[in-house]
Amino acid sequence: MSFWEEFFPALLSGFTETLAILAVAIPVSIAWGVVLGSARVYGNRLVSLIAAGIVGLFRGFPLVVTLLILFFGLPELGIYIPPFWTAVLAFILCSGAYQSEYVRGAIRSIDVGQSLAARALGMSKAQELLYVILPQAFRRALPGISNEIIYMIKYSSLAYIVGVTEMFSVSKRFNSLYFRPVEIFFTAAIIYLAMTTAATIGFKLLESKLRIPGLEVEV
Amino acid sequence: MDVVLRAEDIHKSYGKTKVLKGVSFEVGRGETKVICGPSGAGKSTLLRCLNLLTRPDKGRVWLEDVELTSPSVNINKMRQKIGFVFQEFNLFNHLTALDNVMIGLTKVKKLPKDEARRIAKEALLTVHITEDLWNKYPAQLSGGQKQRVAIARALAMDPVIILYDEPTSALDPHLIGEVLEVMKELARRKVTGLVVTHEIGFALSVADEIMFMYNGRIVERGPPKEVVFNPKHEVTARFFKRISELYGGRK
Numbered sequence: 001m002s003f004w005e006e007f008f009p010a011l012l013s014g015f016t017e018t019l020a021i022l023a024v025a026i027p028v029s030i031a032w033g034v035v036l037g038s039a040r041v042y043g044n045r046l047v048s049l050i051a052a053g054i055v056g057l058f059r060g061f062p063l064v065v066t067l068l069i070l071f072f073g074l075p076e077l078g079i080y081i082p083p084f085w086t087a088v089l090a091f092i093l094c095s096g097a098y099q100s101e102y103v104r105g106a107i108r109s110i111d112v113g114q115s116l117a118a119r120a121l122g123m124s125k126a127q128e129l130l131y132v133i134l135p136q137a138f139r140r141a142l143p144g145i146s147n148e149i150i151y152m153i154k155y156s157s158l159a160y161i162v163g164v165t166e167m168f169s170v171s172k173r174f175n176s177l178y179f180r181p182v183e184i185f186f187t188a189a190i191i192y193l194a195m196t197t198a199a200t201i202g203f204k205l206l207e208s209k210l211r212i213p214g215l216e217v218e219v
Numbered sequence: 220m221d222v223v224l225r226a227e228d229i230h231k232s233y234g235k236t237k238v239l240k241g242v243s244f245e246v247g248r249g250e251t252k253v254i255c256g257p258s259g260a261g262k263s264t265l266l267r268c269l270n271l272l273t274r275p276d277k278g279r280v281w282l283e284d285v286e287l288t289s290p291s292v293n294i295n296k297m298r299q300k301i302g303f304v305f306q307e308f309n310l311f312n313h314l315t316a317l318d319n320v321m322i323g324l325t326k327v328k329k330l331p332k333d334e335a336r337r338i339a340k341e342a343l344l345t346v347h348i349t350e351d352l353w354n355k356y357p358a359q360l361s362g363g364q365k366q367r368v369a370i371a372r373a374l375a376m377d378p379v380i381i382l383y384d385e386p387t388s389a390l391d392p393h394l395i396g397e398v399l400e401v402m403k404e405l406a407r408r409k410v411t412g413l414v415v416t417h418e419i420g421f422a423l424s425v426a427d428e429i430m431f432m433y434n435g436r437i438v439e440r441g442p443p444k445e446v447v448f449n450p451k452h453e454v455t456a457r458f459f460k461r462i463s464e465l466y467g468g469r470k
Contacts, residue, residue: 111309113305113307113308113309114309114311114312116272116305116309117303117305117309117310117311117369118311119272119295119298120270120272120298120301120302120303120305121298121299121322121323121327121372121376122295122296122297122298122299122300122323122327122376123295123323123326123327124295127326127327131322131326132311132322135313136311136312136313139313212312212313212356212358213355213356213358213359214355214356214357214358214359215312215356215357215358
């Protein structure tokens with residue numbers, strides 16, 4: 001069997017694993033980012049403080065360290081999850097913390113009149129956030145969120161550290177066997193590039209789909 | 220007189236600045252009352268103290284027989300009954316005109332969608348927002364249209380009273396008329412209203428009373444013609460002289 005005949009199917013299964021990680025980590029991290037960002041602005045003092053603590057922690061830890069802490073630390077606490085989920089959890093915690101800052105900034109940027117109008121209608125704080133503030137803030141946070149997601153696509157390769165056989169780990173293994181680094185890593189890089197490009201296009205489409213007519217300059 | 224809104228000795232300070240120094244008045248069902256006075260008199264603050272968007276430091280507010288300022292009152296529940304129209308419209312930017320009017324009905328009053336839509340359409344037609352504008356977003360509407368949608372949003376909730384905070388001050392002069400016209404129609408239909416405005420023509424044609432505020436107090440009140448043309452206080456006289464000079468012969 002030739003090198004490529006062996007490498008391609010393996011790479012494909014690694015690619016599938018990478019996609020599986022992202023399929024969970026992307027939506028959940030966005031949701032987590034929205035929750036954290038909202039909690040910081042709309043939570044009471046305690047909730048806001050806890051959210052700020054979580055954000056500070058996971059923005060402060062290097063991702064590799066978070067990964068290893070979860071990998072070795074969770075079993076110590078009696079929590080046994082497969083490496084795949086350890087990686088997914090680490091990515092959600094890290095990316096969610098960054099994304100929450102975009103969400104927080106976006107919430108802060110919404111004109112106070114929107115809140116006043118919501119309250120004057122009789123909305124509770126939660127209703128105001130859910131029906132008036134977040135729909136507008138999320139749109140403003142979207143470019144920042146898309147940036148974080150593109151970043152996540154690439155650092156999903158760090159899952160190899162805890163033994164997840166995703167695309168990078170497959171590439172690394174094949175390189176140790178065949179030592180054809182240029183072909184192997186270049187192929188992987190092209191596939192990462194394809195994914196980030198797809199994400200960029202996807203988010204652009206989402207942004208234009210969500211654009212509020214008349215509110216922003218169309219270019 | 221069936222009093223629907225009563226304010227009693229309202230005080231409010233921001234830091235050392237006393238904005239309201241004991242304001243008391245009442246509005247009867249079906250009445251339209253106008254509050255005017257120079258900037259900094261405390262008009263907007265007073266209005267916001269009435270639905271507790273700003274909490275007064277001292278004093279009490281009743282809506283019908285409920286004391287809003289009582290700590291046990293669910294203020295969200297009570298605010299549904301107090302329409303509020305802002306100077307800057309504050310329509311929800313991400314919603315169409317129709318949805319702006321519907322959202323209070325569906326989310327706050329929890330009405331079924333069909334019923335909410337029917338009420339919202341009726342309210343929009345009342346303020347002369349025609350069907351072609353229902354699916355426009357606020358950014359696609361003129362200032363006058365926005366403010367009329369905002370009035371419809373308040374009206375649709377079937378409030379006990381509508382508070383208007385300088386509703387025409389952010390409008391281009393040629394758009395003021397269409398908003399005032401709608402407000403006059405509502406006043407004639409006996410929708411209870413409390414209006415902060417400098418539009419003396421509006422006050423003269425539909426208001427039951429003008430309250431003139433100066434420096435955190437109501438210094439003069441009475442029938443519009445009397446207050447405007449025969450003011451008793453010097454500050455009131457000076458104010459209306461300035462206004463009439465500014466607006467010339469416009470009614």
